[in-house]
Amino acid sequence: MRKECIEEELNTRLLLSYNLQFFAKDGEGGEKTEPATAKKLKDARKEGKVAKSKELTSAFDLIVLFLCLKIFVSYVGGNLLGLFDLVYGNMADFVRINEGYMSSQAVSTVLFPVIIRWLLTVLPFFAFGVVITFLISVIQVGWTVSAKPMQPKLSKFNPINGFKRIFSKDTLFELVKSIFKVGIIIYIAYTSVRDEAGHLFILYELDLKQAIALVGTLIIDIGLKISIVYLIIGIADYAYQKWKFNDEMKMTKQEVKDEFKNTEGDPQIKGRQRRKMQEVSQRRMMQDVPKADVVITNPTHYAVALKYEAEVRPAPYVVAKGEDYLAQKIKEVARENNVEIVENKPLARMLYSNVDIGADIPPELYQAVAEILAVIFQKR
Numbered sequence: 001m002r003k004e005c006i007e008e009e010l011n012t013r014l015l016l017s018y019n020l021q022f023f024a025k026d027g028e029g030g031e032k033t034e035p036a037t038a039k040k041l042k043d044a045r046k047e048g049k050v051a052k053s054k055e056l057t058s059a060f061d062l063i064v065l066f067l068c069l070k071i072f073v074s075y076v077g078g079n080l081l082g083l084f085d086l087v088y089g090n091m092a093d094f095v096r097i098n099e100g101y102m103s104s105q106a107v108s109t110v111l112f113p114v115i116i117r118w119l120l121t122v123l124p125f126f127a128f129g130v131v132i133t134f135l136i137s138v139i140q141v142g143w144t145v146s147a148k149p150m151q152p153k154l155s156k157f158n159p160i161n162g163f164k165r166i167f168s169k170d171t172l173f174e175l176v177k178s179i180f181k182v183g184i185i186i187y188i189a190y191t192s193v194r195d196e197a198g199h200l201f202i203l204y205e206l207d208l209k210q211a212i213a214l215v216g217t218l219i220i221d222i223g224l225k226i227s228i229v230y231l232i233i234g235i236a237d238y239a240y241q242k243w244k245f246n247d248e249m250k251m252t253k254q255e256v257k258d259e260f261k262n263t264e265g266d267p268q269i270k271g272r273q274r275r276k277m278q279e280v281s282q283r284r285m286m287q288d289v290p291k292a293d294v295v296i297t298n299p300t301h302y303a304v305a306l307k308y309e310a311e312v313r314p315a316p317y318v319v320a321k322g323e324d325y326l327a328q329k330i331k332e333v334a335r336e337n338n339v340e341i342v343e344n345k346p347l348a349r350m351l352y353s354n355v356d357i358g359a360d361i362p363p364e365l366y367q368a369v370a371e372i373l374a375v376i377f378q379k380r
Contacts, residue, residue: 034256036249044249050141051245055177056234057136059227064132066223068125073216077209079121086113140238177237184229192222282326285357288319289330290337294376296348296369297341303327304351305334306361308373315360316369321352340376344368 036044044050069076193200196218206214251259289295292305293316302323308316322330334341347368355361361369 032250032252032255034251034253036246036251037256037259039259040249040251045141049245051238051242052137052140053234053238053241055230055237056140057133059231059234060132060136061129062223062227062230064128065125066220066227068128069216069223070220072124073213073220075124076121077212077216079117083114083117083121086117177233181230181233184233185226188225188229189222192218192225282322285320285322286329286333289333290339292319292334292339294372295330295334295339295341296344296351296372297327297331298345298348299343301327302348302352303330303334304348304355305330305339306351306369306373313360315363315366316373317360318351318355318357321355321357323352340379342372342376344372347372 199214200218289305292307295303295305297303303321303326304318305320306316307319320330331341333339347365350365351361
């Protein structure tokens with residue numbers, strides 16, 4: 001007996017209180033199964049969190065670069081030859097023969113036109129690159145200006161968070177993706193050069209312009225092949241980033257409820273407010289029943305109180321109406337205040353369904369109501 005008591009006491013001490021919500025996939029609140037609400041997506045956008053692929057932007061930049069090289073190859077070649085002639089063709093004119101060195105004034109005189117010519121050479125590439133980068137970014141995430149991503153955060157200086165970012169699954173994915181890209185680029189470059197090996201071995205037999213044209217064509221072809229493969233990688237990466245973003249933005253059912261409460265208000269509180277407003281409206285309506293000239297009823301369901309003031313309004317109007325319990329209360333107040341109660345089932349139903357409190361009755365009901373009011377006024 002003593003042994004059983006001891007075992008029971010030990011078992012009682014080992015019992016722990018726990019909350020099953022902590023064993024859910026995402027901790028307290030349950031698993032994140034609900035799609036992100038419009039408000040959460042809007043807040044994330046303000047924070048700079050969007051589904052965007054850098055690979056897709058880089059792919060289009062590469063395509064534009066090599067297409068520009070292909071289109072402007074003669075323009076670029078002419079400018080490069082012009083730079084060569086500008087520098088080396090006029091070198092002797094700027095060198096002081098007697099002193100054997102080039103003065104700073106001569107250097108600046110040479111460099112200024114060189115810089116201008118060089119800027120004119122790269123201008124098409126820069127212009128097209130900026131436009132394409134802007135367009136691809138807008139297509140991916142839309143147009144929104146936010147300075148929040150640039151604001152300093154103390155959490156970024158936390159070494160623990162830094163180590164977590166370094167050894168996270170996202171970093172591993174980026175590493176694998178980079179290795180795959182480098183491997184693809186090396187393979188395409190190797191196969192392209194291998195196929196053109198016969199032409200490359202005769203470079204020494206060609207003059208300078210022909211050799212430059214051959215090498216330039218080879219580089220452009222390799223670049224376009226790499227760009228197309230890079231574009232495929234970019235599209236796949238964009239699809240992954242989109243899926244990842246939507247998955248990270250998912251919410252638990254509790255988060256959706258809390259957000260609804262914060263934005264729309266607590267449904268219970270709103271329900272109580274509506275009930276309070278209805279009670280106030282009903283009390284005000286019941287106070288107007290003694291002023292009515294007649295209450296038209298369907299004995300068990302509807303009651304509509306009417307008043308007619310010829311000097312004030314052109315037609316009788318509804319001062320109160322109710323159904324079931326409220327209808328009985330209206331009739332009760334009417335009896336207490338000697339207001340005539342007339343039973344007319346179709347008229348009571350039509351008035352209740354078609355005329356709001358405080359509104360005039362419609363013209364099609366003038367005749368029926370006028371007959372009732374005439375009898376009441378005659379009695380008075």
